[in-house]
Amino acid sequence: MxxxxxGPAIAGMIGAIVLTATAGDVLLASAMRRVGDLDHIKEHxxxxxxxxxxxxxxxxxxxxxxxxxxxxxxxFSLSHADVSLIAPAAGSLTFVSNAVAxxxxxxxxxxxxxxxxxxxxxxxxxxxxx
Amino acid sequence: xxxxxxxxxxxxxxxxxxxxxxLAVGMKHVGPVSLAHPDALFEALRTPWxxxxxxxxxxxxxxxxxxxxxxxxxxxxxxxxxGYIAVAFLSRFWLHEQISxxxxxxxxxxxxxxxxxxxxxxxxxPKTT
Numbered sequence: 703m704x705x706x707x708x709g710p711a712i713a714g715m716i717g718a719i720v721l722t723a724t725a726g727d728v729l730l731a732s733a734m735r736r737v738g739d740l741d742h743i744k745e746h747x748x749x750x751x752x753x754x755x756x757x758x759x760x761x762x763x764x765x766x767x768x769x770x771x772x773x774x775x776x777x778f779s780l781s782h783a784d785v786s787l788i789a790p791a792a793g794s795l796t797f798v799s800n801a802v803a804x805x806x807x808x809x810x811x812x813x814x815x816x817x818x819x820x821x822x823x824x825x826x827x828x829x830x831x832x
Numbered sequence: 833x834x835x836x837x838x839x840x841x842x843x844x845x846x847x848x849x850x851x852x853x854x855l856a857v858g859m860k861h862v863g864p865v866s867l868a869h870p871d872a873l874f875e876a877l878r879t880p881w882x883x884x885x886x887x888x889x890x891x892x893x894x895x896x897x898x899x900x901x902x903x904x905x906x907x908x909x910x911x912x913x914x915g916y917i918a919v920a921f922l923s924r925f926w927l928h929e930q931i932s933x934x935x936x937x938x939x940x941x942x943x944x945x946x947x948x949x950x951x952x953x954x955x956x957x958p959k960t961t
Contacts, residue, residue, distance in 0.1 A: 727905060734900035735958075741902065756897060773889075777855065777873055777882075781865040785856035793916070797909060804906045811956040812906050815948050819910040822945030827916055829938030 712787070715779040719792040722772035724799040728807050729765030735808070736761065794827035833954060837902065843895040844908070845915030851888030853919065858882035903954040910949040913942050 737743070737759055743752045756762055779788045801820040804810040812820075858881030865872045876882050899908045917939050923929040 727909070730897065731900050731905040734897055737901060739902045740898050762897075769893075774873055777859055777876060778865055778870075780856055780859040781862065785852070789852060789856075797913075800909055801906055804904065808905060809956070810904045810906050811953075813952070815952045816906045816910070819945040819949035820906065822941045822948065823910045823913045826938040826941030826943075826945060827913070829934050829941065830916055830920060832932050832934035832938075 712779070712783050715775065715782065716788065716791050716795065718775045719772055719779060719788070720795045720799055722768050722775055723792070723796050724803050726765050726768035726772055727796075727800050728803045729761045729768060731804070731808055733759045733761035733765055790827045790830050794824040797824045797827070837899075840895050840899050841908070841911050844892060844899055845912040846918060847888045847892035847895065848912070849915035849919045851885045851892055854881050854885035854888060858885060904956050907949055907952070907954045910945050914946050916942055 733756070734740075737755050740752050740756075743755055747755070776788070776792070779792075797820045801812055801817065805812040810816075858879045859876065861879060861881065862872065862876045865876070877886070896908070896912075899912075903911075920931060920935060920939055924931045
């Protein structure tokens, strides 16, 4: 029987949260970039039109599926470890993995300012668990 | 960036912070979930704290998608990280928890990160070929 409260098991849970959350974030960001500015869509097509435009985007559905996986990974982890460990660790690592994925996959302009912001927030979130 | 857009970013931060806290309280009531009985996760969905957490995360989803439609992922994520600061202040002044100097340093770093990113452009325009 695997001890799910051991260090490697908890690291695996945190890794699962980070990977699924990053995949979800990147897919959702990509979907919303394809959909366009929701404020403009609402002006022209109303709220229903905006909701329809989002729901018809395939990457949105895939992104939500990964966010759901991340959600259940989080629930599972919270039942084995303290939120003061899981939330800051997963949250801080997700900032860095998202910055890398946004640069490589979404081709966002991740300049020095944004790298500094991601690293500052990552370190800050990690310190919050103390 | 308009005041309305800053409000959307604030809602992203606060709904996430309160949603996560609500889920944490709910899962403490449910207790440990074993790999042999993952169906306990679905039973957890019926508890009030988890249901409240899910409602807040639905609000978060709507605001987050709205923000991603006019800003980059690498802008939205750091800009909404002040939810962590809100939780720290709530725990200090509402729940009267002690906050260590390391945690105050963490709050300062997050504040600096939010300051860095929100002073820059929010959106990378698509390249035209």
